[in-house]
Amino acid sequence: MIERISLSSSRAERNAQLRQLFPEVAGVDSVFEGGRAAALQRLRKLDAAAYGRTRNSLDGRVSRLSPYFRHGMLTLHEAADFALTHFKGASYKFVFELAWRDFWRRVQAAYGARIEQSIEPPKVPIGQRELPEDIINAATGLACMDAFARELVETGYVHNHARMWFASYVVHHRKVDWRAAAQWYYGELIDGDRASNHLSWQWIASTFSSKPYLFNRENLERYSDGVYCEQCPAKRRCPFDQSYESLHEKLFSTEFSQ
Numbered sequence: 589m590i591e592r593i594s595l596s597s598s599r600a601e602r603n604a605q606l607r608q609l610f611p612e613v614a615g616v617d618s619v620f621e622g623g624r625a626a627a628l629q630r631l632r633k634l635d636a637a638a639y640g641r642t643r644n645s646l647d648g649r650v651s652r653l654s655p656y657f658r659h660g661m662l663t664l665h666e667a668a669d670f671a672l673t674h675f676k677g678a679s680y681k682f683v684f685e686l687a688w689r690d691f692w693r694r695v696q697a698a699y700g701a702r703i704e705q706s707i708e709p710p711k712v713p714i715g716q717r718e719l720p721e722d723i724i725n726a727a728t729g730l731a732c733m734d735a736f737a738r739e740l741v742e743t744g745y746v747h748n749h750a751r752m753w754f755a756s757y758v759v760h761h762r763k764v765d766w767r768a769a770a771q772w773y774y775g776e777l778i779d780g781d782r783a784s785n786h787l788s789w790q791w792i793a794s795t796f797s798s799k800p801y802l803f804n805r806e807n808l809e810r811y812s813d814g815v816y817c818e819q820c821p822a823k824r825r826c827p828f829d830q831s832y833e834s835l836h837e838k839l840f841s842t843e844f845s846q
């Protein structure tokens with residue numbers, strides 16, 4: 589079947605052909621165009637100063653370069669050099685984030701496949717539940733989490749803050765075994781990278797950090813501009829609508845049944 593797709597055709601033509609050949613496959617055309625030229629084009633659009641100010645917001649000026657790093661179309665050095673040349677000190681935050689990716693890679697080089705298991709004991713009780721269908725199927729009834737799961741499955745790309753909120757919900761609220769969740773998540777990402785993915789899940793779970801990552805409704809609402817909370821069917825019984833102290837107490841004060 590694949591040989592019927594002409595490689596000299598345009599991207600739009602190839603997408604149309606693929607839809608015809610595999611009508612049963614759900615999803616949308618990738619928002620990412622492959623190749624080195626597309627990677628460089630995206631890099632040239634980087635505004636590293638605006639990135640530093642807005643990166644935590646879902647509509648902030650994030651780079652969306654991760655698929656290009658992941659698939660070898662761009663190096664971290666090229667991106668850091670570009671940012672430092674054009675934005676000097678204002679590129680600090682962007683270069684700092686590139687360094688996280690580099691750090692995770694170095695941890696992977698040192699630990700190998702051990703990054704797929706808890707590196708340290710968790711600092712709070714964590715669960716070992718299987719990944720439930722409602723999370724995979726975006727049917728938890730929480731508008732934010734369902735939107736993040738849908739975005740993951742449909743596009744393969746999710747903003748860093750949404751990845752953090754989602755992982756925290758899955759591991760700490762739903763007590764899912766982080767390894768099962770990380771494996772599923774990795775498989776859905778267009779930038780899926782074992783070092784960045786599995787070590788980030790461990791960072792959230794507290795098996796490779798000094799404390800668990802938690803968020804509350806105020807934090808999510810602020811950085812998502814309230815778009816999910818407004819339409820959420822669970823807005824009156826939002827599990828995140830608490831102070832950090834009471835969240836901690838609720839989630840970790842008692843051992844739960846598996």
Ligand SMILES: Cc1cc2nc3c(=O)[nH]c(=O)nc-3n(C[C@H](O)[C@H](O)[C@H](O)COP(=O)(O)OP(=O)(O)OC[C@H]3O[C@@H](n4cnc5c(N)ncnc54)[C@H](O)[C@@H]3O)c2cc1C
Pocket residue numbers: 643649650651652653654655657658685686687688689690692746747748749751752755774777779780781782784785786788789
């Ligand atoms: C649960 C979870 C799973 C993740 N899984 C992956 C993964 O499989 N592959 C992956 O590339 N990244 C992963 N990340 C890290 C981060 O979310 C993505 O790199 C980032 O969202 C990619 O979007 P961007 O290129 O627009 O990032 P930007 O915010 O524009 O950042 C620029 C670059 O810096 C690096 N970077 C930014 N934030 C991080 C971070 N927290 N950790 C490591 N590197 C970072 C990335 O290379 C990114 O492309 C994960 C984070 C979490 C919390």
